[in-house]
Amino acid sequence: MTTISRPRRAFWGDVRFLIGIALVAISITGVWMILSSSDSATPVLQATRTIVQGEAMVSSDFQVVDVGLGGLTDDYLAPEDLEAGRVAARTIVSGELVPRTASADADDSRSTTIVVESTTGIPDDVDAGTVVELWQAPLLEDGRAHDAPRILVADVIVGEVLESEGMLADSGSAVELVIDRADVAEVLAAITSGASLSIVPIGAGS
Template identity: 70%
Template sequence: MSTFSRPRRAFWGDLRFLIGIALVGLSITGVWLIVSSADSATPVLQADRTIVQGETITAADFRVVDVSLGALTDDYLQPQDLESGQVAARTIEKGELVPQTATGTAGDSRSTTLVIESSITIPEGVDTGTVIEVWQAPLLEDGRAHDAPRILVSDAIVSEVIDSEGMLSASRSTIEIVIDRAAVADVLAAISGDAALSVVPVGAGS
């Protein structure tokens, strides 16, 4: 009497089955991670323009973006964190996600803005947010010439370059700058004393 044994399933067939199960599992895990990541995204504020130090900030200065920051989420400004009277504690670049440390209150700010007239044309590339030096050439006692230039403020920030009009616009420019309050008296004294002022971008080899 003959006996027939059931043919064994090939090892390769079992292996392909296990690989298939593993791939399905990986696919499911990947989808779950994507969904979990989307669910964990937090709305934070992104600067819609360059905001200079000391400038008052409002909701109109930002856009809300959803990002996944993990444990760093609380370090960035969220829409509900905006309060009346907040100012930029430093220059915030356009497109930057805004850290909590980049904002403060007007009472804490040690800076203010002044408008000065540069005796020379503003260098190309100087714009809102540019860090500059302000140089002065004091008027001599005879009132007919100026002394050698010297640094008046070493770390001012450009708030706005104001377009000049008229005959002198080709050689002079008006600019609004952000300076430390401690430097205000010196700048006003230079202006009232008819010193020739000029601005130089920091790092320009001055």
């Protein structure tokens, strides 16, 4: 009697089958990881405008977003972390997730704000958060002319560019600056002595 042997399954057919199972498993794992990441998203604060150093941090300046930060979750401020009496320890840019290190107690802040009138025009790209230099040209003893300009305070932050009125409306601007408290006396002395003050953006002269 002649026995008809069954055809053997091709080796490559078995390999393709195993590969198919592996791809399905990888796909399922990927979907599971995405869903797990979504489930572990944490609500954190995101700035809705630029907040300069020393400025009070209030709830209206933030929105709550859900972000999957993994092990970095504790490094960022959650909604319940925004307490009264907190100020920005540095400039927080609009759209930035707020790290804990960007918040400080108001009593510990070394910065304050002061308004100066710049006798020169302010470039259009200078706004809240811009780092500038404050220059002065001291008034000479005769009271008729000014000495050569020199830097009064370096690396100060613009809090706000204000609308000027009166004689300086066409030639200069009033600017709110965030400065170190240690520099306040020197700046006030320059203002009261009649020095000509100018705001110069960092790098403007390069």
